Amino acid sequence: MLGKLVDAVTNILAELCGWFLLLVMGLIITDLISRAIGTPIYGVAESAMFVMIAIVYMGLPYAEATRAHVRVELVLDALPPRVRAVFDLVIYILVAGTMAIALYAVVLNAQTSYYSRQAIAGPTPLLIWPVKFVMVAALALYGLRIVMNLVQIASGVVAPDRQEKVN
Amino acid sequence: MDPFTLTGIVAIVALLGLLLFGVHLAVAFLLVGFMGTLTLLNSTAAISLIGETMYSAIATPTYTVLPLFVLMGAFAAASGFAEQAYRSIHQAAARVPGSLAIATSFGSAAFATICGSSLATASVFGRIAYPEMRRYGYDRAFALGSIACSGTFASMIPPSGMFILFAIFTETSVGRLFMAGIVPGVLTATVYALSMWLRAKRNPRLAPISDEERAVAPRDRVKALGGLWQIAILGTVVIGGMYAGFFTATEAGAIGAMGTLLFGLANGPLRRFQAFRGALRESAQITATLFFIIIGALFFSRFLGLTRIPYNLTLFLESWDVHRAVILTLILATWFVLGMLLVQTAVFALTLPILFPIVVGLGYDPIWFCVIAMKMNEIAGVSPPVGLNAFSLAGSAGKDVRVDHVYRGVFPFILCDLAVLALLIAVPSIVTFLPDLMFD
Amino acid sequence: SFATNTPPNNMRGEAEQIFLEELANASNGEITVIPYWGASLLEGAETLGGVRDGVADMGFVNINYYPNQLLLNSAYNLFPKGPSEYENIVWAFDQMYEQIPELDQEFADLGQRIVYKYGVTPYAGTFKSPVEELSDMEGMRVRAASRWYLNLLQGIGATPVSMPWGDLYQALQTGSIDGVFTNIDGIHRASLDEAAPNVYFMPDLWLAIPFIITINENKWQSLSDAQKEAFATAAEAATERFGDVWDSTIERILSEEEAAGITVVTAPPEATETFAALPEVETNQALWADEARSAGAEDPEAILQKFDDIIAEAIDR
Numbered sequence: 001m002l003g004k005l006v007d008a009v010t011n012i013l014a015e016l017c018g019w020f021l022l023l024v025m026g027l028i029i030t031d032l033i034s035r036a037i038g039t040p041i042y043g044v045a046e047s048a049m050f051v052m053i054a055i056v057y058m059g060l061p062y063a064e065a066t067r068a069h070v071r072v073e074l075v076l077d078a079l080p081p082r083v084r085a086v087f088d089l090v091i092y093i094l095v096a097g098t099m100a101i102a103l104y105a106v107v108l109n110a111q112t113s114y115y116s117r118q119a120i121a122g123p124t125p126l127l128i129w130p131v132k133f134v135m136v137a138a139l140a141l142y143g144l145r146i147v148m149n150l151v152q153i154a155s156g157v158v159a160p161d162r163q164e165k166v167n
Numbered sequence: 168m169d170p171f172t173l174t175g176i177v178a179i180v181a182l183l184g185l186l187l188f189g190v191h192l193a194v195a196f197l198l199v200g201f202m203g204t205l206t207l208l209n210s211t212a213a214i215s216l217i218g219e220t221m222y223s224a225i226a227t228p229t230y231t232v233l234p235l236f237v238l239m240g241a242f243a244a245a246s247g248f249a250e251q252a253y254r255s256i257h258q259a260a261a262r263v264p265g266s267l268a269i270a271t272s273f274g275s276a277a278f279a280t281i282c283g284s285s286l287a288t289a290s291v292f293g294r295i296a297y298p299e300m301r302r303y304g305y306d307r308a309f310a311l312g313s314i315a316c317s318g319t320f321a322s323m324i325p326p327s328g329m330f331i332l333f334a335i336f337t338e339t340s341v342g343r344l345f346m347a348g349i350v351p352g353v354l355t356a357t358v359y360a361l362s363m364w365l366r367a368k369r370n371p372r373l374a375p376i377s378d379e380e381r382a383v384a385p386r387d388r389v390k391a392l393g394g395l396w397q398i399a400i401l402g403t404v405v406i407g408g409m410y411a412g413f414f415t416a417t418e419a420g421a422i423g424a425m426g427t428l429l430f431g432l433a434n435g436p437l438r439r440f441q442a443f444r445g446a447l448r449e450s451a452q453i454t455a456t457l458f459f460i461i462i463g464a465l466f467f468s469r470f471l472g473l474t475r476i477p478y479n480l481t482l483f484l485e486s487w488d489v490h491r492a493v494i495l496t497l498i499l500a501t502w503f504v505l506g507m508l509l510v511q512t513a514v515f516a517l518t519l520p521i522l523f524p525i526v527v528g529l530g531y532d533p534i535w536f537c538v539i540a541m542k543m544n545e546i547a548g549v550s551p552p553v554g555l556n557a558f559s560l561a562g563s564a565g566k567d568v569r570v571d572h573v574y575r576g577v578f579p580f581i582l583c584d585l586a587v588l589a590l591l592i593a594v595p596s597i598v599t600f601l602p603d604l605m606f607d
Numbered sequence: 608s609f610a611t612n613t614p615p616n617n618m619r620g621e622a623e624q625i626f627l628e629e630l631a632n633a634s635n636g637e638i639t640v641i642p643y644w645g646a647s648l649l650e651g652a653e654t655l656g657g658v659r660d661g662v663a664d665m666g667f668v669n670i671n672y673y674p675n676q677l678l679l680n681s682a683y684n685l686f687p688k689g690p691s692e693y694e695n696i697v698w699a700f701d702q703m704y705e706q707i708p709e710l711d712q713e714f715a716d717l718g719q720r721i722v723y724k725y726g727v728t729p730y731a732g733t734f735k736s737p738v739e740e741l742s743d744m745e746g747m748r749v750r751a752a753s754r755w756y757l758n759l760l761q762g763i764g765a766t767p768v769s770m771p772w773g774d775l776y777q778a779l780q781t782g783s784i785d786g787v788f789t790n791i792d793g794i795h796r797a798s799l800d801e802a803a804p805n806v807y808f809m810p811d812l813w814l815a816i817p818f819i820i821t822i823n824e825n826k827w828q829s830l831s832d833a834q835k836e837a838f839a840t841a842a843e844a845a846t847e848r849f850g851d852v853w854d855s856t857i858e859r860i861l862s863e864e865e866a867a868g869i870t871v872v873t874a875p876p877e878a879t880e881t882f883a884a885l886p887e888v889e890t891n892q893a894l895w896a897d898e899a900r901s902a903g904a905e906d907p908e909a910i911l912q913k914f915d916d917i918i919a920e921a922i923d924r
């Protein structure tokens with residue numbers, strides 16, 4: 001149930017990221033044209049940057065779901081399946097732990113940013129906290145995704161036969 | 168040894184260990200960097216630094232250049248441009264020994280002017296060129312080797328996602344790097360084509376000439392090249408626009424993506440909503456994974472900066488009384504070995520921020536050095552056991568193709584790469600004259 | 608440790624290096640600072656938080672990077688005309704922090720205190736086509752960094768443009784902008800005067816904000832009284848030394864530019880008067896006062912008045 005929901009949200013976010021990319025493209029072209037005709041619009045490049053940051057974090061859960069994150073499986077592939085599963089488990093515990101720390105750090109950072117009304121320097125002092133809270137939400141979903149993978153791998157290690165059947 | 172240096176060395180060893188045992192690249196950077204900062208400072212500082220870096224590492228308006236060129240590449244791949252390039256050049260090269268392989272080399276180079284991803288190029292040509300070459304009885308290793316290696320042109324010939332990454336790690340200008348890659352990229356494609364021709368001529372069993380090819384008239388050749396007009400327009404607008412200075416690299420990315428989208432819609436393929444959405448999702452995924460690596464790498468290099476190892480290493484190398492060529496050779500050898508074992512992004516994210524200032528301090532041209540690094544990056548992409556281009560090709564070329572089939576065919580091309588590399592080192596102006604012409 | 612975004616080999620690097628040297632002198636070698644140059648540890652906009660959390664013990668702070676967090680400190684930007692002698696510039700900086708405790712309080716709220724302030728060179732514009740007087744800028748697309756200066760440029764009839772620092776050289780070369788308005792050593796350091804070889808130098812238009820080095824408050828409290836005293840001594844000695852560098856740098860830049868065939872026009876005092884009398888100066892101040900009030904400042908107008916008085920006094924010194 002939870003799995004299905006997370007899957008759905010992950011896919012929606014990935015799709016949204018794609019449309020956001022088109023938005024970034026549009027923003028940059030708007031910036032270029034507006035400057036060329038002598039009526040520059042302020043904050044367009046900065047807005048494009050904010051959208052880009054949102055894309056990066058919102059795309060992470062999808063990249064995890066499709067196992068697109070870059071890793072070296074050279075050694076893992078050489079191991080017998082049982083040992084490999086244990087290794088995979090350890091790796092995912094490390095990944096989950098690291099991302100938990102990162103999530104905690106970004107939560108603190110976003111909070112500070114909100115209370116201090118942190119803004120970017122430039123013609124229009126755009127507030128930064130909204131994009132930082134997008135980061136928090138996306139990282140939380142990414143964390144959930146990792147925990148789900150972790151559970152799946154763990155069940156594979158504990159009861160390899162059942163895992164076999166599921167596959 | 169002081170505790171800072173010791174922490175740094177332990178961290179580097181731990182990082183390599185984690186990478187080899189399959190921890191995600193970005194996560195390994197973050198984890199080791201965090202533990203290291205924790206050791207050197209305290210938990211408040213470490214949490215603060217990682218939390219801030221997660222945002223600020225990518226909060227630079229100029230970085231929007233990367234997703235834009237990724238988007239352009241995805242649209243190009245989905246729009247049938249690779250097929251167009253391949254067929255046109257094959258027609259034009261008919262009856263030349265090894266014509267299909269030569270079409271792969273120059274076709275990849277042409278496609279590289281609108282696509283910045285080696286992996287995408289290798290996988291697209293794996294789908295188009297491999298079945299074709301097998302149909303005409305080409306040797307399997309020869310065919311696969313030529314596709315995997317030609318795919319790397321996408322990184323050397325602009326636009327190039329990898330050059331953008333290099334620019335981020337070395338703080339050099341994306342525009343200059345793009346200009347610098349053109350000649351070495353075309354040169355490599357030419358050397359490849361020459362070697363293919365020579366090998367096919369000496370050993371016709373590698374690449375038999377088909378009857379269809381014998382029927383191609385000179386007029387057909389010219390007409391076939393005309394089929395490249397869309398790619399020519401897109402490539403000229405993007406590269407030429409940057410060269411002439413009509414727009415910055417970021418703006419070129421936006422315009423290129425827009426142009427590719429329009430051609431893709433006009434030609435048909437992108438009108439299928441599924442294909443269009445697929446291209447969008449793919450770009451988002453690549454953007455996310457690449458930037459996540461950038462975030463991790465920058466955090467790790469901040470930690471490494473804290474240990475002052477890069478600083479001390481610079482001092483040492485500056486005072487080390489050997490010819491600078493020795494140091495350059497050492498660096499190339501390190502890259503070669505790391506490039507065999509690791510994913511390229513890991514190799515260069517780990518080493519470029521540290522090595523770059525040293526090499527520039529030794530008096531080498533910064534842009535030239537990035538192109539040399541790119542040449543090593545191309546080799547690393549196809550060298551066993553970890554060669555991403557080979558993986559991506561094996562995944563796309565069909566069920567009967569295994570990675571080791573690809574590896575069997577890459578060696579002659581790596582020799583070509585090394586020859587080009589030697590030439591670039593011997594005559595640096597091959598690299599630097601175009602960017603210099605552009606800016607001075 | 609000390610984090611800064613400048614490399615050691617330019618004018619700003621020199622200013623900071625002199626301070627670190629004087630600090631070692633004044634403490635008889637007791638205080639040694641490990642510098643992290645060129646944003647290798649913290650970016651410009653991260654230093655405030657980094658010093659607060661102890662990532663670095665000391666850091667370089669550019670007030671303009673923190674439009675809301677250092678809103679009161681940013682009031683410097685509202686006064687385009689200022690003293691043109693380095694000694695008087697620093698005097699004005701010192702007076703403001705002495706007379707307006709709210710300025711220091713903004714730093715105290717972020718867990719740090721100021722240990723050194725220095726100033727950089729005055730404003731200049733560098734343009735693609737000749738600029739002999741202010742009115743020549745009319746209709747030109749000119750880039751400036753702060754929102755306050757963009758408003759002023761609008762006031763003299765230019766089209767103000769905002770653009771990342773790193774894109775400027777190419778943007779000038781390609782003509783997507785016609786000029787850049789910033790401090791003259793910034794222009795020269797980034798070779799912008801090469802891409803747009805018409806420099807309009809305004810020696811009386813000071814770069815009003817002090818460039819600041821802060822120290823983490825806890826670190827400060829852990830120092831002995833003698834060590835704290837060393838910081839004050841070092842600041843004084845460094846200011847003295849940097850004053851000479853400041854004068855000679857401007858001379859050197861101007862002569863290098865002339866030697867390179869760049870047209871350099873030095874603005875007469877009247878041009879500065881025109882600039883200072885722009886109605887945008889007042890609207891800027893009113894806008895700032897509104898924002899400061901909504902951010903909780905009690906009497907922003909009083910702060911502005913003090914700024915005005917001190918700067919006037921500094922100019923007359």
Ligand code: NA
Pocket residue numbers: 278279280281282283284320321322323324325326327
């Ligand atoms: Na390319």
Ligand code: NA
Pocket residue numbers: 506507508509546547548549550551552553554555
């Ligand atoms: Na490799």
